Amino acid sequence: MTASAGSGTVAAAPSPSVAALTARFGPAIRRHEVSVGDTIVYVAPDRAHEVLAWLRDDPGQRFDYLTDVTAVEYRDRERPLEVVWQLRALGRGADLRVKVELDPGRPLEVDSVYDLWRGADWLEREVYDMFGVRFRGHPDLRRILMWETYREGHPLRKDFPLRGHFSRAEQTRQALAANPEAHYSIQELSIAAAYDELPGDMKERLSRGERGDVA
Numbered sequence: 001m002t003a004s005a006g007s008g009t010v011a012a013a014p015s016p017s018v019a020a021l022t023a024r025f026g027p028a029i030r031r032h033e034v035s036v037g038d039t040i041v042y043v044a045p046d047r048a049h050e051v052l053a054w055l056r057d058d059p060g061q062r063f064d065y066l067t068d069v070t071a072v073e074y075r076d077r078e079r080p081l082e083v084v085w086q087l088r089a090l091g092r093g094a095d096l097r098v099k100v101e102l103d104p105g106r107p108l109e110v111d112s113v114y115d116l117w118r119g120a121d122w123l124e125r126e127v128y129d130m131f132g133v134r135f136r137g138h139p140d141l142r143r144i145l146m147w148e149t150y151r152e153g154h155p156l157r158k159d160f161p162l163r164g165h166f167s168r169a170e171q172t173r174q175a176l177a178a179n180p181e182a183h184y185s186i187q188e189l190s191i192a193a194a195y196d197e198l199p200g201d202m203k204e205r206l207s208r209g210e211r212g213d214v215a
Helices: 017-028 045-057 120-131 168-176 186-191 193-197 200-207
Strands: 002-005 008-011 029-035 038-043 065-072 081-089 094-102 109-111 134-136
Touching (some): 017 029, 017 038, 017 045, 045 094, 045 109, 065 120, 094 109, 120 134
Antiparallel strands (some): 002 008, 065 081, 081 094
């Protein structure tokens, strides 16, 4: 990225965290770039958790807020799938984007950061649901947007057909037979206002902690 400066242009400076990361982790920091003013740091996948923990805890960094966890897959099949963590240091208003690149031809796995930021819980579940990335160490890695027995794959992958893998009739049949409440606890369902509208027998089953089909 460049910005006007008189008659010439100057490159946007990367975050000071880049130099600190490179000094601390060496080749595990694979490269960095600045895009629209945002610094992006690419990290070796097997060091991502260690790097993110350091960014959270180091006194000079203090990226104490996890804004988002997401993933990106490009149309060019030779490009890797990227897992993205967006961080913010609330005390100084600084942002940093951290990425790892995963080979789509191999199992998509990276360590969970749930132990660092509890807010990663549902964010990682969404990436798992939509992209098929497994987060090692996540305490409850289940689908969150699609129902648990959904069998068409991961809808945000580039090889996912626009209309899905199954016919509309089959999709409808599976959705009606899904029984999604069987896969969620009373604590999860009580968050939603819709819980008050559930039938009495279903509330009773959930209060007993039942999460499977009841005969």
